[in-house]
Amino acid sequence: MYALVDCNDFYCSCERLFNPRLENRPVIVLSNxxxxxxxxxxxxxxxxxxxxxxxxxxxxxxxxNNVAVxxxxxxxxxxxxxxxxxxxxxxxPRMEIYSIDETFLDLHxxxxxxxxxxxxxxxxxxxxxxxxxxxxxxxxxxxxxxMANRYAKKTxxxxxxxxxxxxxxxxxMLSYTEVGDIWGIGHQHGLFLRRHGxxxxxxxxxxxxxxxxxxxxxVGQRLLNELKGVPAIQWEFETPAKKxxxxxxxxxxxxxxxxxxxxxxxxxAAACALKLRQQKNCCRIVHVFIHTxxxxxxxxxxxxxxxxxxxxxxxxxxxxxxxxSQGFDIIFKGGFRYMKCxxxxxxxxxxxxxxxxxxxxxxxPKAKTVMNTLDKINRGLGKEIVRFAVQGYEKKxxxxxxxxxxxxxxxxxxxxKVKI
Amino acid sequence: MIKEQIYxxxxxxxxxxxxxxxxxxxxxxxEERIDLNKTLIKxxxxxxxxxxxxxxxxxxxxxxxxxxxxxxSITPKTGDIVLAVINGEFTVKFLKKNEHNCFLxxxxxxxxxxxxxxxxxxxxxxxxxxxxxDTTDVRKCML
Numbered sequence: 036m037y038a039l040v041d042c043n044d045f046y047c048s049c050e051r052l053f054n055p056r057l058e059n060r061p062v063i064v065l066s067n068x069x070x071x072x073x074x075x076x077x078x079x080x081x082x083x084x085x086x087x088x089x090x091x092x093x094x095x096x097x098x099x100n101n102v103a104v105x106x107x108x109x110x111x112x113x114x115x116x117x118x119x120x121x122x123x124x125x126x127x128p129r130m131e132i133y134s135i136d137e138t139f140l141d142l143h144x145x146x147x148x149x150x151x152x153x154x155x156x157x158x159x160x161x162x163x164x165x166x167x168x169x170x171x172x173x174x175x176x177x178x179x180x181x182m183a184n185r186y187a188k189k190t191x192x193x194x195x196x197x198x199x200x201x202x203x204x205x206x207x208m209l210s211y212t213e214v215g216d217i218w219g220i221g222h223q224h225g226l227f228l229r230r231h232g233x234x235x236x237x238x239x240x241x242x243x244x245x246x247x248x249x250x251x252x253x254v255g256q257r258l259l260n261e262l263k264g265v266p267a268i269q270w271e272f273e274t275p276a277k278k279x280x281x282x283x284x285x286x287x288x289x290x291x292x293x294x295x296x297x298x299x300x301x302x303x304a305a306a307c308a309l310k311l312r313q314q315k316n317c318c319r320i321v322h323v324f325i326h327t328x329x330x331x332x333x334x335x336x337x338x339x340x341x342x343x344x345x346x347x348x349x350x351x352x353x354x355x356x357x358x359x360s361q362g363f364d365i366i367f368k369g370g371f372r373y374m375k376c377x378x379x380x381x382x383x384x385x386x387x388x389x390x391x392x393x394x395x396x397x398x399x400p401k402a403k404t405v406m407n408t409l410d411k412i413n414r415g416l417g418k419e420i421v422r423f424a425v426q427g428y429e430k431k432x433x434x435x436x437x438x439x440x441x442x443x444x445x446x447x448x449x450x451x452k453v454k455i
Numbered sequence: 456m457i458k459e460q461i462y463x464x465x466x467x468x469x470x471x472x473x474x475x476x477x478x479x480x481x482x483x484x485x486e487e488r489i490d491l492n493k494t495l496i497k498x499x500x501x502x503x504x505x506x507x508x509x510x511x512x513x514x515x516x517x518x519x520x521x522x523x524x525x526x527x528s529i530t531p532k533t534g535d536i537v538l539a540v541i542n543g544e545f546t547v548k549f550l551k552k553n554e555h556n557c558f559l560x561x562x563x564x565x566x567x568x569x570x571x572x573x574x575x576x577x578x579x580x581x582x583x584x585x586x587x588x589d590t591t592d593v594r595k596c597m598l
Contacts, residue, residue, distance in 0.1 A: 055578075056543035118500045164501035164528040166580070444503060450522070451505040453538065455512055455547040 036150055036173055037266075038140040039180040040123050040157060042116075043168040043188070045136035046074035049115045050105050052166045053443050053451050061102040065090060068285045069106050069435045106436035114444045118165050126157055131270060139177055141270065154196035174199040174208075177268045178261035181218040182208060182236065205264065209237035219258050224251060236262060280318075282306040283377020287435045289328060290373050296325065297363055298427040303378040304352070304359035305419075305426055311350035311380060312406060317389055318380035319348045321355055323362035328374035337373075339366040347392045348384055351402050352409070355380065356423060495585050501528035503581065505538060505545075510596070512536070512547055515562035518596045521588040523547065525581035536583040541575045547583065 042048060046064040051057045061078035065071065071089045072079075082100055084093055090104075097104060116135045124130050129141040147153050154171035161169050172184025179199055186208045187197035199205045215225035217236050227250070233239050239247075240262040248256045260267040282303040290296055300323060311318060324340035343362040349355065359378050391399075412421050419426070441449035496502045503525050507517055515536060517523070525538050537550045539559055548559035548569065557571040571577045 055540040055545070055580075058543065122500050164498070166527060447504070451503070451545070453505050453507050453523075453545040453547060455507050455509040455517070455545075 036142040036175060037177050037180040038127075038142055038150075038154065038157075038171055038173045039133075039177070039184045040138050040140065040161075041170050041172075041184050042119060042136040043170055044074060044076050045116070045167070046105075046107065046112055047076040047079075048167050049108070049112050050103070050440055051076075052115070053440070054103075057103050061100055062105070063097075063102060064105045064107050065438070067107060068287065069437055070285070073107065104438050106439040108440050108442065110442045110445055111440065115165065115167060119161055119167055119169070122161055122164055123157055123169075126153065126160075129270075139180065139270075142173065150200070151196060151198045154198060155194070158195050168195070171196045172199075173197070174205070175264040176261040176266045178218050178258060179205065179208075179264065182212055182216075185216065186211060206237060209240055209262065210235050212236040214239055217258070217262075219254070224255075278383060279322075279379050279381045280307050280310045280314075280383075281377060281379040282310075283324070283375060283379075285375045286373065291369075291371070293367055293369065296367070296373055296376055297360060298425065299376055300359050300363045300378060301356050301423065301425040301427075303376070304356045305423065307378050307380045308350055308352040308355040308406075309410070311355075311383070312386075312410060314383075315386050316383040317348035317350045317386045318355070318383050319345050320381040321345060321358040321362060322379040322381055323359050323366065323377075324379075325363070325366060325373055325376040327371050331372075335371055337368055337371040339368075341366050342381070347399075348382075348389045350386060351406055352423060353402075356425060360425070495524055495587075496526075497584070498526055498528045501581075502526050502584075507547060511561040511563050511566045513563050513596055515549070516588070517547065517562070517586055518588055518592045520592045521586050523583045524585040524587070526584050527581040529582040529584070531579045531582050538580045538583060540578045540580055541569070541571075543576075545580070550579065 044062075047062040050062060050064065057076075059078065060076075061082055061084075062076040063072040063079050063084060064074040066073045066087075069090060071087045072084055072093070073087065075084050075086070079102060082096060082102070084096065084102075090097075096102070112135060119136075120130075120132055120138055123138055123140070127140045127142065127145065131139040131141075133139055142150060142153070145153075150173050154173055158169050158171055161167055170184055170187050172180045172182065172187050173196070174180040174183040183197045183199045186199075187195060190211070191197050197208070199208055213225075213235055214220055214228045214233055215222070217239070220228070228234075228239065233242060240259065242259070244256065244259060247259050251258070257267040284299070284303070286296075286299070304321070307318075307321075321343045322340060323343065324338075326338035327334065327336050329336065329338075341362045343358040345354070345358055355378075363376075409421055413419060441451075443449060443451050492499070505523050505525055507521050507523060508519050510519060517536075523538065529535075531537050531550055533550060533552045535550050536547065537559075538545060538547050539550070540546075541559070546559065548561055551558040551560050551568075557577070559569040559571060559577070561568070
């Protein structure tokens, strides 16, 4: 058996934890730069606020219904997620964290007979210890456990746990679930299946194997097995090493000034370099991109990117900034209002497998010592206390985050204040 | 029931500079330096820190600006100092309860006991396990 533990309306629940007045009040959390709603409490969903609704389009609705609006506070959500995952992880020998608010548990060889009770215990413990409500779905495969989780949310709200323990319960759940809501069925396939009279997951599970293989490829065949209770999706305990690292942000306002955008590029480059060093990797390609706002169709549009090849693979901040600025100087064109820029470092290799260029004149061991010292100082004294001059301090391009809550759990100056 | 993974900052003991002559006689007696995180926080995953203002708990050694260590994993019992939520507002008080009644009790005669009614929707957010105060804040309230 597998379980999927999912935090209910996670970002909203995090905000509520430190702000109990928000209980029963609609809450939404916005995407980076306060663009659109990416998390909605149940009350907000009931108001008809759709996922990814742009804020400017629902402004009236938000005011009229006294909706609490927050900018996304990933520092807070990240820490609360870590607490939830570790608490859930203490119940089982193996788990696979799937996203910031979902984790799969492997319940084989557990010696538990009553998995429903296990689910209830997990839910109760996370609620008490961290204060975050979770839902638990338990079933013979990952796909079914994901479905069981959704089924629990829809039909077992008060218990918050559903265990598809036998064929009858599995059939009940499959018949309830529409094909479009199956994990792994995209919009196109959903439409296709409905056109062929397959409406529910139960219908799909009864479809002939050969037909599924021909029409939905091997992915569909794997899904079919999963629906029949035969595990076909691999268990991933370790996230595969990243093949590239991307740092990009939309600007708070559209920008025209070259130097301001260049400062942003340099900051993104520095962030990539730091991540590379943390992973003990070096990159061979630095990719830089800029573009205007494609949704503002009335404005002149420009979008360009460039790959800068690195002479000797590196994770040195000064070198990556150098390559990124070179690329930026080539692609930047004046007279446009830019919305976004970013740096992607590509073609990564472990830092102990670098091939040095024949003409490489720089003192690499010394440069490495400088970087280590930089990281050490910044770890001890605070993020980016020591930085390169080109990174600047003004951050004119900074993201909008008007409704940001405090970092209650990671910064002593922002802890919860209580009037007693 | 729950085994927690403990967050452990790497504090390395100082073994003294390398000496060519005698090894340090203290070498075999090196212990890790005291780590207050370990002493004050038994359950790191369920522990939060909050800062107080106000004087309702002054006689329980909680002056204004005191930082409280709050553990959510502890089941509150009568006599505990708790961080509670009443009508959506946080407060810190002694929890006093028996079969019939539940009270939130301040530690300052200026304030009255709060009798908890169902309409208040009272919830214990966590149990206060430790109080961290700056001595200057203690001095101020003794004057």
